Structure formats: C-alpha cells, structure tokens
Amino acid sequence: MLQDSIINVKGIGEKFADDLQSLNISTIEDLLFYFPSRYDVVEILPLSELIHEDKVTIEGRVLNTPSLSFFGRKKSRLTFNVEVENVAIKAVMFNRAFAKKQLNMGDTVTLTGKWDAHRLQITVSNYQKGSLERSSDIQPIYSVRGDVTSYRLKKAIQQAIHDYGNEIEEILPRDLLASYKIPSRNKAVKTMHFPKSRQALKHARRRFTYEEFLLFQLKIQILRKRRREATAGNEQVYDDIKLNQFIDQFPFKLTNAQSKSLNQILSDMKSPYRMNRLLQGDVGSGKTAVAAIALYASITAKKQGALMVPTEILAEQHFQSLQDMFGDLVRVELLTGSVKGKKRREILQDLADDRVNILVGTHALIQDDVIFKDLGLVVVDEQHRFGVEQRRALSNKGLYPDVLFMTATPIPRTLAITAFGDMDVSVIDEMPAGRKEIETYWTKANTFDRVLRFIEKHIADGEQAYIICPLIEESDKLDIQDAVDLYNQLIEYYPPAIRVGLMHGRLHASEKDEVMKQFAANEVQVLVSTTVVEVGVNVPNATIMVIYDAERFGLSQLHQLRGRVGRGDKQSYCILIADPKSETGKERMRIMTETNNGFELSEQDLKLRGPGDFFGTKQSGLPEFKVADMIHDYRALETARDDASEIIEFNLLETDSTYRNLRNLLEKEGVFDTVLD
Structure with missing residues (x-):
C-alpha cells in the first residue's frame, strides 16, 4: 500500500501529484519520509531580550481594530497595535487582507516575525489567535519548490499519516530498539513531522540517524563480503625469515604505528581473500618503508609487485628509493610514458617472463601490453587519484592481486568509515624519532x-x-x-x-x-x-x-x-x-x-568546512543522509558500523527472523544485485 501513488491520498489531485514529483515524491512512502529540512523552535522571550532584526515570537492583546490599506495589484498592508508587558507594539502584515476579519480588539494573538527594536514594531510572517499551544512550539520547515507550498505539503503529510501511518513496518529488531531506547518506526515518522516536544523530536531523529547509518554500513559490508568471497584462493605464502632479515637491515627501527600497520597488511596477504586496504599516514611517517616490506613479502611468496603513482617524477623518485632499499635482493624496473622503444620492449618481455620483481610506474602500468607473469600485490600511492576504472583494468587482465592504497591526506576517522567503508583502514599516526617539527x-x-x-x-x-x-x-x-x-x-x-x-x-x-x-x-x-x-x-x-x-x-x-x-x-x-x-x-x-598533527588538523578541517568540501567538489562517493550528520553523529556512525559487522559476521539477515524486514528492505534497494568491479 505504501508503494501506491500519492494520488490515493485524500486531497491530492493530479495537478498537485505532478507538482510533488518535482520533490521526488511519487509514492505514499515518499511522502511519509519527506522529512522537514529544519525546525523553528518558537519561544516567547521578554521584550528586553529580543534582538533587533531577529525573528521573534511575541504574545499580546489586540488594542485596536486593524487598519487595511491597498497598494498595487493584490498588495495590501494590515496594521494594528498589540499590548505586550504594558507596552504598545505595532504589528504590520503584508498581503493578509483576510486577517482583518479574523482579528478583533481585545483578542489574544501570538505573532512571529522580524523585530525592529528602534520602532517597537514586528513585521509578521506568521500569526495565530490565542496563546501558544505547547504542541505548536516546534514548527517543521520543509524544503519546497514550484507550486508546492509548505502549507499544502504539511496538510498532505498529515492526511497520509492519518490514513497510512500504521502501515509503516518496523525494520529494526526489537532487541535493538530496546537496547538503544529508540521509538518505533511509525511513531518516529509522526514525530519527525509533528513533534510534541523537543525530547520526542530528539529521540525520533536519533532513531533515523541510527537507521540511516546502519543501512549504509550494511550495504558497504555486504559488498565487501561479496568482494572478498569473489577472490578466494588469493593467499600469499611469504617467507618470514627472509622478511625479518630485510626489516633488520633498515637503518632505523620501525615505529609502533608502522609495525601495527605492517602486521595488518601481512595478515591480509596471508588470508585467502583479496586485500583492499587503505594505508593512511602523514607526510614523512614512513608509509613507503611499510609498502616496500609488503612488496618484498609478495616476492618471497614467488609473486610480482607493482607500485603505481600519479606522476612521472614521483615514479622516478619511488623507483630510486626502492632500488636503494633492495639493492641486489630484487629487480626493480621503472615504466612511464617516457620509457620507449627497445628499453620498453625489454622491460615488458622480462616482466612477462617473471624476471622483473617489482614494476614502478604511472598509469602506464595498466596499459594492454603490460603483462605480469603473476602479480601478487599492487601498491597505489595517493589513492584518491586512482579510480575504479583503473582498478577494473587490472581485474580485466585476469589479475586479482592484493591492493594497498596509500594516502598522505589524513582522513578523519568518520570520513574513513564512510567514504572508504568497503576498505580496511590502517593508520600510521606517529612520526619517526628525531624528526624535527616544522x-x-x-x-x-x-x-x-x-x-x-x-x-x-x-x-x-x-x-x-x-x-x-x-x-x-x-x-x-x-x-x-x-x-x-x-x-x-x-x-x-x-x-x-x-x-x-x-x-x-x-x-x-x-x-x-x-x-x-x-x-x-x-x-x-x-x-x-x-x-x-x-x-x-x-x-x-x-x-x-x-x-x-x-x-x-x-x-x-x-x-x-x-x-x-x-x-x-x-x-x-x-x-x-x-x-x-x-x-x-x-x-x-x-x-x-x-x-603539526595531520589527523588532528583533518578533524578540525571537517568541523570547519563540512564533509562535502573535504575531498573537493568532485568527490561524489559520500552518501547524502536525510537526517544523519557524519560529523555531529559520529558516535552513532561507529555504533552502526559495529552492529553491521556483527549482523554480517553472524549472518543474522539470513538466520534470524527478527531481521527479515531489514533484509527485505535491502533486497528492495537492490543491494544483493550490485555488480562487483
């Protein structure tokens, strides 16, 4: 029934139904879940606390019969005085000629509008006869356009809730509702549109914040599980002894953060599933050393490695530093657009014959004529410059290597969970000893x-x-x-x-x-x-x-x-x-x-700029939530992420009947039909 057209809601004709399409409202469910964009909390303050040019609400007694004057076509001005705290306040209403018949001397009125402290005047945007009722002190404000007015939209939503509100199915199991003390779905929908109190609105928002985050995390983790299962048999059996000898010859000791990240990467490489990991670390934190060790692990597992970077000059620099690190242990070659002719042909032949262990280069690495004998690990530097298409190009060659993305852009934890939810994330958050602060x-x-x-x-x-x-x-x-x-x-x-x-x-x-x-x-x-x-x-x-x-x-x-x-x-x-x-x-x-701490700065930046600006306008991977806010609701995001992990790990969507409605919703949204890249 909720999937039926909005034309079935009493009071919505064909013209209004067409107008509502501009707000992407076509079904009864769309209408019920078209939440207010914000709320005006109406509070009556003493005159002495009203701020000049602010939007305010006052309550008083009409002192005289309203005076009406017309100017221009269909334009009018209604003025009258109201007594507030024994002070006469002038009220001005534009284009509300009908109010003259409604307002009489001696009536109590509640007026909302722009306050002029110098003239003791209020330019009224909203009024009601009588005192402010408790139920109306929170005014929902809807985002509307075209011929759709807030008033008509509100009336349509009210009618839909009255006729269909009880058909809103609960999608969360009872134990989660009880555990987090959140209201049922249909009760929360009613409260979002017509809140009876700030407390009730807070709980309704909390419910939908959690619901949105949980659905998003489930989608990501289902995708992640399917990706992993699609690449079973990807285990790399590396040589622990050789690896430790290589690490011991470094002129410095790995920091605790480097060691932790390295162990996470090696554990992924050893697993039967394909690695899809993001390595975050400030400039100079030692990401390249960790990547080099991981590449060497792949070579001891009788595989080849590749390091892809965005520019030729960066490729040359990485090539030089890997040569310095490995010496005669492995053969490292450089392949960029500048490498041409005989030299290029030799490198490609040796690569196909497994005589090149590590290939460093730009996007030239994924061109059709670059054929690896057995590629085990791809390290991608500055991962935000390397898109899904390039990743697909590797898969199209029949290659499903472990992939390690590196970035020197410290991404706040909340954004890492959200934007890179289908990746595991390792963080190097300490600098090598003895490094001077800038x-x-x-x-x-x-x-x-x-x-x-x-x-x-x-x-x-x-x-x-x-x-x-x-x-x-x-x-x-x-x-x-x-x-x-x-x-x-x-x-x-x-x-x-x-x-x-x-x-x-x-x-x-x-x-x-x-x-x-x-x-x-x-x-x-x-x-x-x-x-x-x-x-x-x-x-x-x-x-x-x-x-x-x-x-x-x-x-x-x-x-x-x-x-x-x-x-x-x-x-x-x-x-x-x-x-x-x-x-x-x-x-x-x-x-x-x-x-100088990049992670601390990134959190501050997120607060100052908002998630939309963090990656720049071209970053479109961030979801748009109706109610949830990634920055302010980050605790709910982490809770939802943990709950989603548990649901997927224990296969509750399949085995627990209390999760049936949640699974049905995910199925309806096509989560299980997503094509893997």
Missing part, C-alpha cells in the same frame, strides 16, 4: 619583504624555498596574489645568482617535470607554484614553504603543502601569509600554527 608562522602581506629576506638568508646557506599562490594569472574578481605576477616580481627582486622557477597546472607534464628536476637538483632555488606541487617530489634541501593568501586553502591542503618541506635534517619553516576576514579563516590560521 615551525609554522602566520603573518600579513605587509611583511612580505621580511619574508623574502628570510628566504635569501637561508638560500645563502644552501637551502631552497617554495612560494605557493592560489591562482595562475591575475583575476579581476579576486584580490589575491597570482603565480605569474609573483614570479615576475621575484626575478626583479633577487640577484641573478638566485634562480626563480615557475610551476602551474597549465604547463605540459614534461615542462612540470623539467621544472621539478631543476628544483630537485638545486638549479632553481625559489620555486613559485600553484598547488600542483602538493603531491610532489622529495626535495630534502627545501626548508621554507611560503603560502600566499593562505586563508583561501583548507587546513588539510595547507598541511599537505607544509609537508613538502621538513624532508631533510635541517630545521624547516612554513610561513602563512593571510589576512582572513572571517572568524573561521582566523581559526584556521591559528590551528595551523599550533599543531
């Missing part, structure tokens, strides 16, 4: 001369600097420093001995690589760049990061940029040049100067 300072643009002199002094000691700008070329709309203009200024400012380089997104890939190679070789001492340098090469000699118009960047991006320095043993500095006008902007600068 000193971070915030200054205004009028001190830029001092900043340039500071850079010059450090260049004289053989060091280098980055200067980051948000724009490539000057914009009329934004008063912010641009990279080209700044580059030209610095060429004039510094003597010829100090070479200034320029890098931005409009340069061709080969031009970018050339600039970065010159910077890495210290042929360029100051690199002016846009944020394309964010995921870049390791230049231990670069000790200063200056970020112009820093208020235009999010905390996570600022932290990523800061991570480009501090790679060597010299003290490094990050200088933020910013003049933020908003409190949020000032708070962002303050947080940056106070902490």
